[in-house]
Amino acid sequence: MTDLLAKNSQTSLVIVDTGCANITSVYCAIERLGCRVAISSDAAVIQSADKVIIPGVGTAAQAMANISAKNLVEVLQNLTQPTLGICLGMQLMTDYSAEGDVACLGLIPGQVLPLEAKGLRLPHMGWNTLAKTVNHPLLHGLTATDYVYFVHSFAVAPSEFMLASCDYGSQFAAIIGKGNYLGMQFHPERSSSVGRKLLQNFITLSATDLAGN
Amino acid sequence: MLAKRLIPCLDVRDGMVVKGVQFRNHEVIGDIVPLARRYAEEGADELVFYDITASSDGRVVDKSWVRRIAEVIDIPFCVAGGIKSVEDAGRILELGADKISVNSPALARPELIQELNRAYGQQCVVVGIDSFFDKDTGLYQVYQFTGDESRTAKTRWQTVDWVKEVQRLGAGEIVLNCMNQDGVRQGYDLAQLKLVRDACKVPLIASGGAGEMSHFQDVFLQADVDGALAASVFHKGIIQISDLKQFLLAAKVEIRP
Numbered sequence: 185m186t187d188l189l190a191k192n193s194q195t196s197l198v199i200v201d202t203g204c205a206n207i208t209s210v211y212c213a214i215e216r217l218g219c220r221v222a223i224s225s226d227a228a229v230i231q232s233a234d235k236v237i238i239p240g241v242g243t244a245a246q247a248m249a250n251i252s253a254k255n256l257v258e259v260l261q262n263l264t265q266p267t268l269g270i271c272l273g274m275q276l277m278t279d280y281s282a283e284g285d286v287a288c289l290g291l292i293p294g295q296v297l298p299l300e301a302k303g304l305r306l307p308h309m310g311w312n313t314l315a316k317t318v319n320h321p322l323l324h325g326l327t328a329t330d331y332v333y334f335v336h337s338f339a340v341a342p343s344e345f346m347l348a349s350c351d352y353g354s355q356f357a358a359i360i361g362k363g364n365y366l367g368m369q370f371h372p373e374r375s376s377s378v379g380r381k382l383l384q385n386f387i388t389l390s391a392t393d394l395a396g397n
Numbered sequence: 398m399l400a401k402r403l404i405p406c407l408d409v410r411d412g413m414v415v416k417g418v419q420f421r422n423h424e425v426i427g428d429i430v431p432l433a434r435r436y437a438e439e440g441a442d443e444l445v446f447y448d449i450t451a452s453s454d455g456r457v458v459d460k461s462w463v464r465r466i467a468e469v470i471d472i473p474f475c476v477a478g479g480i481k482s483v484e485d486a487g488r489i490l491e492l493g494a495d496k497i498s499v500n501s502p503a504l505a506r507p508e509l510i511q512e513l514n515r516a517y518g519q520q521c522v523v524v525g526i527d528s529f530f531d532k533d534t535g536l537y538q539v540y541q542f543t544g545d546e547s548r549t550a551k552t553r554w555q556t557v558d559w560v561k562e563v564q565r566l567g568a569g570e571i572v573l574n575c576m577n578q579d580g581v582r583q584g585y586d587l588a589q590l591k592l593v594r595d596a597c598k599v600p601l602i603a604s605g606g607a608g609e610m611s612h613f614q615d616v617f618l619q620a621d622v623d624g625a626l627a628a629s630v631f632h633k634g635i636i637q638i639s640d641l642k643q644f645l646l647a648a649k650v651e652i653r654p
Contacts, residue, residue, distance in 0.1 A: 206491065206493070206521075208467050208491060212468045242517065306598075307519060308399070309520065310402055310442070311402070312398070312400065313398070331653040335473075335495070335520040336520065351398075371473070374471060374472060
């Protein structure tokens, strides 16, 4: 554990300040893993980080408006380091969100639509399991009995960019990825040891790991 | 499958965890951060921190403990008590809470629920409801200011009507505290919870009455609640969360192991 923390301390990670509430929990989770972590909306700071996280609580329309106002659309579209979107942050990585009828960043093909829960309660709130759909270094060590914490009412449909799925009334994409851009619909920072494992996988990812994915 | 949630509730006063019986005679149980960490490590699925004095005496409450919790735990947590405005809620969320829960202030000004929904999204708006069964009238009645016995008062709302109203206003989750059962450990109020379940389309959390492991099995399997909240059985070590999870798994309740 100490070795891991020492190794993680060589990684710089920037959480993009999207102007929405609740960046603290992500910040604390990364800090517990030992990375050098900062919250910033400064283009140069974001671009020079080893890893970038796009967090998100709030609505897609509000977050996109904030990202535009901070002149970060092109910055986020041209990142080359491993970049992880969490919850709304993942949704912002797709082409479009029906939550507010808003164009998103277009980093990973897909659309965000109301979750078809088929009569199950919404929001989809609580701990649920994941099914791996491909082998990917981000999913290293993830098993079918691992639970992660979800809170959402909108979701991305399964596609070729889905790395892991979840079932709640219907199947939706729990983890997506294209090249250096990765997204998780659930909250790894609130998913106990499983979330810690996934965040550690993300921190450990290298550009080589992601080539061809 | 979505797992049923086990939720220790920590009543907070001046940064310490306290517990009373039927909302009275609060005794100090311990410091908040070590208890929160212990529950997270033992397998709690979520934590609720309820500032028991904040709603009833109107003072500005120091919430810096919220940040101290966020620094150490990696499961979701909700903060309740004294949140009267979008600004109050925003401060708590910025300190690292995942959800905020409103009770008396929402009864005083129901639009608060709508405002919180618009500002932060449905997913973080929890409405707590203190419900008392009046044996004389046979009605379930909503109470407010239950944190302070001298101010505790019956409202004009019957419980099921208020449950419907808060959903209409945009609540993302409801915690139903059955006051007759609170702290007496005789089991959850299954009759009332079933009644409310029928009217509740968002996640419903049962509160009040947990005394033994079978009570959790009953409330999940009979009242189909999404989560069960309990305080004293966990604080006093009467039930270990890990034992409870094994028990519920054996009883075929969907639980995160």
